Amino acid sequence: MSKQLQVAALRNGTVIDHIPNEKLQEVEHLLQLDKLPDSSIMIGYNLDSEQMGHKSLIKVSNHYFSKEELDTLCIAIPDATLSIVKDYEVVEKRSFEMPTELTDIVACSNPMCITNNEPMRTRFHYLSDKHALKCHYCGKEVDVNHVKFAK
């Protein structure tokens, strides 16, 4: 089945494409796909891809993810693409751009940071020149490729 057909087969929902195969499980976990009882979910693994050789893809019907949920994917799968489908049409297609600020997505790596010792939301600022995240509270910087998720 071609990619176009797979996307077109969805009436309403979200398609996340160009997921590296090894990231598929992580993405399933981050989006908590097991907690969407009203959605049909199709997962394609090891599909042929011109750009990537092989890729994975997730289609979720009747569900649009929140900004916070999608922000987690900026870190996990920065090169993937997101399509929003409404009435069989792709109404929005974009890559995952890193936001300037991430709220409650990443955990601080500093054990002495207040965010690791108090029930509160984490906040990080994205430093594009270093491709790093800086903790709003303790100031500790961490490379985006080495972050831990808050949940």
Place this chain on the structure above:
Amino acid sequence: MANNSLVSIANLTGEQLKYLLAMGREFEKRPNRKILDGKLVATLFFEPSTRTRLSFETAANRLGARVIGFTDPKVTSSTKGETLKDTIMMVSNYADVIVMRHYLEGAALWASEVSPVPIVNAGDGSNQHPSQTLLDLYTILQTQGRLDNLNICIVGDLKYGRTVHSLIMAMRHFNPKFKFVSPKELPLPEEYKDYCREHHIDFTECEQFDEDIIADADILYMTRVQRERFTDLMEYEKVKDVYILQRKMLGKARENMKILHPLPRVNEIAQDVDDDPHAYYFQQAKNGLYMREAILCNVLGITLDDIVADK
């Protein structure tokens, strides 16, 4: 931040720093006033720091405010698992301003986000200690007559020294020349060297500490090389006596040069230096009172004009 808290030195402009220093100058002229009469200052020390607490409480008392608080978190609800937020919300019902010291980094910023009254950070872990930096700046201005274009030689533990990092950030407005002198185990972290480069701050680094290194300094800022910072105790033994300032090393020093130290000192400044006219660390500590008076007034909305007009 809805209120007027003082959490970090990093975001203050050069003008804001000079404004606070000008307030401190008024309190040096006359430290005892009733300008905070009727106000209540809470000092919450989640880790002990007798020196800083006494300085803040003296500042509050000399301005006519009353003081509540705790000095030992063991007697508070935080040992029962109360969150910092809950403690701050509770105390903000009583006090007009909260001065807090905490062992966790970012604690003061978090408190300032939840508190309806201003927070003054009296140290949060190894992160920020803005009142120390302000008193350092005040002392530099007081002894040199200016903040601009000074040669500042900083000696000792530059890796973990919180006061050193904050001083570098605060001085960025004033075109300083830094000389960083440290053992190779405790150099200035790369992020602060990057900070200097980004802000076009001139600096050199060296391990050697002798009278030639000091010769062109306007300010000699000493810090302690602590044994517990070394993973290799042999290395500590090698360098422990190298970074001790002796009076005989001051022979080539500039006349205007002053020796500062955030205190407490252990042995990094020999006792015989105390009587030398270059020694200034005890006066520096006294300036903490004036700057903490300025900080309390500023966060409570009292202006420099109000202080000048207060006869």
